[in-house]
Amino acid sequence: MLASLASIFSLMLSTLLMMVAFGLQSYVVPVRSVAEGWSTQTISLIATGYTVGFTLSCIVTPRFVLMVGHVRVFVALITLLSIGILLCGLVVDWRAWMLFRTVSGFAIAGSYLIIESWLNERVTNENRGSVFSIYLIATMVGTIMGQYLVPIGDPSNTSLFILCGVIFSISLLPTALSSSPLPAPPRQASFRLAALYRRSPVAVVGAFLAGALSGAWLNLGGVFTQRTGLTTAQGATLLAAVLIGSALSQIPIGRASDRMDRRLVMVFCGIIGTASCIAMTFSTGAEPLHLYLIAACIGSVIFPIYALNVAHANDLAQPDEYVEVSSGMLIVYGFGTISGPLAVGPIMERFGPASLFATLAVYFALYAAYAGWRIMRREASDGMVAKTDYQAMPPQPLGGECAAPAAAGTMQQELGEEPLVADTTSPTWRS
Known part of the structure; x- marks a missing residue:
């Protein structure tokens, strides 16, 4: 285990630094947008650019890697990340920012792809889960650290934007100078959304709603903190509370879903999310500690x-369909993340910042209701195949789902788990 960690230390360091810059970027952009007096609807359009770029990258980046290799693409993508945030500080216009954020979304998704492909090449089945758990921690810790850099600077000038660009550039060095062997080129996975929906409607609809929830929160949560009068330090703590809640709940939710019908866990998570968001809606203006606790409850379900x-x-x-399923689910999730800011932004503009959580409560309620309806439509024991392992994920799906390494035959190999082989003699069960 220690030998494996030593061989990927530079990769982990690059990830940590990249996520520090990502956390800083994801908070300073909405803070500066509010300071410029832009409407919530305008800010949601800027956010949509990011989600479009992120989704597009998961389709396009593997082709670039096939042409020129991992390292060259990684260098180009980190350079784009630095350029994107520096241009935001240089050209303060919402139309330009929408383009710059599209570039940033494209670059960050591609960077995840490179890092995770490299990780998969350097670990074994025996330590894969442990290494990816450390990787998950690095992404969350880095994001929280970056958010806490905002209070030490002034978002109204270019200092934080320059700092973010510098950190992105520094994150390139450990991996670019690493002597570790390069990963095998990925292959582009096909996806058939109609077939995926026919196989499991609850998974597809749930992925879309999960994308809408995370897209709205990740892009408009910072706007909420500013519109409600929280200081940048209090806002950073609120955002961090959501991530901490997510980190703490991943394992309990995963274990529960491995031991019972996953749809029951979906219903439970939807109910928790609905109740927590309603509580936050009526808690605007309350003591910060009260808000942090509710935010942690929301975070415990919004990402898992x-x-x-x-x-x-x-x-x-x-087993031979895992990659195709993974790609299709990511595209559905991407559509959800695009729709989230577009739908919630105008609502916040008209009804105020608290309406963010009122809208999220509706999404959570739909998530729980649809899962419950599918339970009534089909029994879990009716032709159910063997379960695959639940895989904990960061605040947004990372690059492992964009494409599969050539040596990886299943989604679990991509994400860090040795798969359970499905019972191929059982009929397909549609939930």
């Missing part, structure tokens, strides 16, 4: 639910 849908979709797939 996508992993539930991915695991459920793979429960119904054959």
Whole structure:
């Protein structure tokens, strides 16, 4: 285990530094947008550019890697990340920012792809889960650290934007100078959304709603903190509370879903999310500690639910279909993240910042209701195949789902788990 960690230390360091810059970027952009007096609807359009770029990268980046290799693409993508945030500080216009954020979304998704492909090449089945757990911690710790850099600077000038660009550039060095062997080129996975929906409607609909929830929160949560009068330090703590809640709940939710019908866990998570968001809606202006606790409850379900849908979709797939399922789920999730800011931004503009959580409560309620309806439509024991392992995921799906390494035959190998082989003699169960 220690030998494996030593061989990927530079990769982990690059990841940590990249996520520090990512956390800083994801908070300073909405803070500066509010300071410029832009409407919430305008800010949501800027956010949509990021989600479009992120989704597009998962389709396009593997082709670039096939042409020129991992390292060259990684260098180019980190350079784009630095350029994107520096241009935001240089050209303060919302139309330009929408383009710059599209570039940033494209570059960050591609960077995840490179890092995770490299990780998969350097670990074994025996330590894969442990290494990816450390990787997950690095992404969350880095994001939180970056958010806490905002209070030490002034978002109204270029200092924080320059700092973010510098950190992105520094994150390139450990991996670019690493002597570790290069990973095998990935192959582009095909996806058939109609077939995926016919196989498991609850997984597809749930992935879309999970994307809408995370897209709205990740891009408009910072706007909420500013519109409600929280200081940048208090806002950073609120955002961090959501991530901490997510980190603490991943394992309990995963274990529960491995031991019972995953749809029941989806219903439970939807109920928790609905109640927590309603509580936050009526707690605007309360003591910060009260808000932090509610935010942690929201975080405990807002990010893990996508992993539930991915695991459920793979429960119904054959081993040679995991990559195709993974790609299709990511595209559905991407559509959800695009729709989230577009739908919630105008609502916040008209009804105020608290309406963010009122809208999220509606999404959570739909998530729980649809899973409950599918339970009534089909029994879990009716033709159910063997379960795949639940895989904990960071705040947004990372690059492991964009494409599969050539040596990896299943989604679990991509994400760090040795798969359970499905019972191919059982009929396909549609939930």
